[in-house]
Amino acid sequence: MNKTVGISCAVGAAFIYGFAPLLAKIAYMDGCNTITLTFFRSLISFPVMFAILKTKKIPIKVSRKDFFTLIILSFLGAFATGLMLYGAYNYISVGLTTCIHYVYPVLVALVCVLFFKEKISMTKLAAMGLSIIGLLSFLEGDLQVNFIGIALALGSGIAYAAFLVVMDKTEIKHLHPFLISFYCASVASVCLFIFGTATNQIVYHIAPRGWVLMFVMAMGVSVIANSITPIAVKNVGPTVTAILGMFEPIISVILGILFLKEAFTFRSVVGCILVILSVVMLTLERDKTNEKLE
Template sequence: MNKTKGLTFAVLAAFIYGFTPILGKLSYLEGSNFMSLTFYRNFLSIPLLYAALKHKNIPAGCSRDELKKLAALGAMGSTLTALTLYASYNYISVGMSTTLHYIYPVLVAVSCIVIFKEKVSREKIAALVFSTLGVMMFFEGSFSIMGIVLALISGVVYAAHILFIDKSGLKHMYPFKITFYAAIFSSVYLFIFGMLSKSIVFEMTFEGWLYTFLVAFFVSFLANTFIPIGVMHVGPTVTSIVGMFEPITSIVLGVWFLGEPLTARNVLACVLILAGVLIVTVTKDNKPA
């Protein structure tokens, strides 16, 4: 296990997750919608992931047991998490949705302690507290029970996604292979759901397809592959804590590209999150949890 490598890929994944919503919003202006973006970001990444496997001479075949696990994984992170989180935006603010979604690092840590009887160091607990307080400072907007429930479900499912990679043994599989099959299964699930709900669009402007492809490349090809690498090297708890770097990226890029205001509250929130990430970065721990 390589802690530096694990932290690096976890931070990169969080950074990508943080800036790609901007590309997603741009694609909406060009004829797309959240269902289409979620479907295409998985579907368009499949050839890229297959090419990565061929380049590394990694066999694409899987056992029946592995396929079952990958089918379950595809239903979680790239399908249910995205659908419930995006759907919550229709009822509550993005800030509140993001805050509630970030219950997942707490759920991961608690699950490791209570269910899997793992020891989580005091440093990681402190990092979790700092980062969670930071994310909670983004809490804002009007209340809606449906929106709150959907956002919470997205956090619960993503926590299960992170833990499943670690506890199912999939973390030992080649990362691009995990993402390849997860993208295939997610594409199938989303296509069926999208066709039944008549929410997948097949016509967009050139710019819309370009933004969609960029989201597919950065999220489904890169970030979704970086997460298993992080779990492999630093464990699910640290990967989840470092994932809180995502809202910082969104805040900074929102100020930079969209001219959004930067408040003292947001600055303090970013400082708290960075403090948590810094703690897990400098803490010496040979056994990830």
């Protein structure tokens, strides 16, 4: 276990995920929709992941037990989470969607404590509390209620919490991260194609910029971020990975200000500071732990 690698991967994944709302919003302007975006994001990344596995000579075949666990993991992460999260952007704002989606760190912590008898340090609890307060600070002027959007955002948080717990509490986390991403992309592609075809929601007449954005999201989210998240879970556990994931909304807020002309208020500044402070607290706790081990 290398906590430095784990924290770096968790923050790096959050940074990449932070770009997703902006790219999705722009892709929607170019004729894309939720099903199409999620489907092509997974489909485009599939051959890339296959090529990486072949280049690194990583066997694709897994045991039957791991295969079924990967199916569940893929459905929760690449399919359900992405589908509901991107779907929520159609009904409520990026800020409100992000705040509701980020119920998942609390859910991960509760599941680990109640069902797996894990202990959470006061530092982690404080960091989680600061992060939640920071996220709530982003809600200023952003309270338009749409129950479909809220339900989708909440569902995405629940699905992602289950994704992190399953990854940590099964033997899956010992598989190569690229192999996990490969299966997630393949299963998500099949599920989304069936769902999109049945509902007639997959569109192909998309502006060139939209195709470019979907390719960028495939490489960034499906290939890189989805591959380093298992590394984070393996090295620092699902709770710390979930808390560090709250760095994502800071990126979303900054990008929204720069490209979507969203307001940047004093409360937004406070929210960013609190989330960053929670990351610093977890990093310092890591340092103290290393000192004790030494």
